[in-house]
Amino acid sequence: MIRKNISLKLFLTIAITALFYFHTLAQNWDIPANKSDKNSYIPFTDETSKSGEAIYTKNCQSCHGDPAKGNSLKSLKPIPPDLAEKQTQDRTDGDLFYILTTGRLVMPSFKNILQEEDRWKVISYIRSFNKKYVQVLSKTDPTKSKLVKITMEFDTLSYKVKVTAVAEEKTGVVPLKDDEINLFATRYFGKLQIDKTVRTNSEGVAIFSFPKDLPGDKSGIVGLVASISDDIYGEVEFQQKLKVGIPTDKPSLTEKRAIWNVLTKAPIWIIVTFTSIVLAVAAILLYILFTLVKLKKLGNAKE
Numbered sequence: 001m002i003r004k005n006i007s008l009k010l011f012l013t014i015a016i017t018a019l020f021y022f023h024t025l026a027q028n029w030d031i032p033a034n035k036s037d038k039n040s041y042i043p044f045t046d047e048t049s050k051s052g053e054a055i056y057t058k059n060c061q062s063c064h065g066d067p068a069k070g071n072s073l074k075s076l077k078p079i080p081p082d083l084a085e086k087q088t089q090d091r092t093d094g095d096l097f098y099i100l101t102t103g104r105l106v107m108p109s110f111k112n113i114l115q116e117e118d119r120w121k122v123i124s125y126i127r128s129f130n131k132k133y134v135q136v137l138s139k140t141d142p143t144k145s146k147l148v149k150i151t152m153e154f155d156t157l158s159y160k161v162k163v164t165a166v167a168e169e170k171t172g173v174v175p176l177k178d179d180e181i182n183l184f185a186t187r188y189f190g191k192l193q194i195d196k197t198v199r200t201n202s203e204g205v206a207i208f209s210f211p212k213d214l215p216g217d218k219s220g221i222v223g224l225v226a227s228i229s230d231d232i233y234g235e236v237e238f239q240q241k242l243k244v245g246i247p248t249d250k251p252s253l254t255e256k257r258a259i260w261n262v263l264t265k266a267p268i269w270i271i272v273t274f275t276s277i278v279l280a281v282a283a284i285l286l287y288i289l290f291t292l293v294k295l296k297k298l299g300n301a302k303e
């Protein structure tokens with residue numbers, strides 16, 4: 001009896017926690033502040049809203065229904081919100097862009113499906129259901145990102161990486177002041193952030209402390225990626241290899257005893273057994289096929 005009570009309590013606790021979790025999940029999106037502040041560089045007009053509607057009909061309507069009609073797909077969990085409602089309209093354009101770009105659970109990520117421009121057009125359509133909406137335009141000019149030049153230098157004495165970001169305008173070189181720069185080292189899988197996010201000074205320079213014990217390749221070379229986000233020039237990434245790591249003879253992913261290296265490292269007996277099993281199965285399948293064909297011929301002959 002006591003046991004039963006305990007398991008019932010346990011069950012209830014888990015059920016309530018889960019319900020609570022899904023409930024909060026349905027409302028809160030964890031959106032980084034700099035993404036939330038992002039604005040569209042495309043002015044929202046009747047025209048962009050119209051092309052946005054076509055994109056919406058094709059990609060969103062099946063789940064979200066028609067805005068302001070409350071006819072979203074109720075069988076989904078969480079239920080896709082009606083995007084004309086206050087909950088969605090209260091979000092910033094940056095929030096909507098982030099939600100569209102990354103997705104979450106049932107809500108798909110449109111990062112590789114819709115181009116940035118098309119994502120803004122859908123948002124333009126969603127905003128057309130909000131009479132009170134006033135657009136804040138981004139100052140970013142995406143065509144200008146090509147002008148940005150980033151350089152990296154490593155100071156072996158202080159173990160610091162100096163990243164300089166400038167824009168080479170026709171009128172001269174303009175430093176990218178007071179912008180956030182992140183520095184990463186590329187690893188086998190993904191990127192490792194080096195130091196914190198640093199803001200550039202008035203010369204467009206940001207200094208990063210580099211760890212003294214980061215493994216590099218055989219000669220200590222590490223792939224570095226600097227990414228900068230500027231109001232006017234947009235987001236720019238720059239990659240460079242620098243000799244900043246500790247020389248390491250790390251096993252390559254395809255040589256040595258990697259688990260997926262079957263050709264040079266598998267013992268003979270495994271190769272022989274595996275191959276004979278595969279061949280035996282293939283032979284049986286062929287035999288069945290052959291018999292079936294024969295059977296069909298026999299049948300045909302009888303008729």
Ligand code: HEC
Nearest residue numbers: 025026059060063078079080081087088099104106107122
């Ligand atoms: C497969 C179904 C599905 C499709 C397709 C889909 N969504 Fe969603 N969407 C959802 C669900 C479910 C949620 C709620 C997700 C959550 O809260 O975790 C959601 C949430 C959202 C939100 C957040 C709403 C809010 O205020 O909480 C926005 C904005 C949104 N979707 C826009 C779009 C747009 C625009 C498209 C088309 C380009 C789209 N969705 C396509 C299912 C879908």
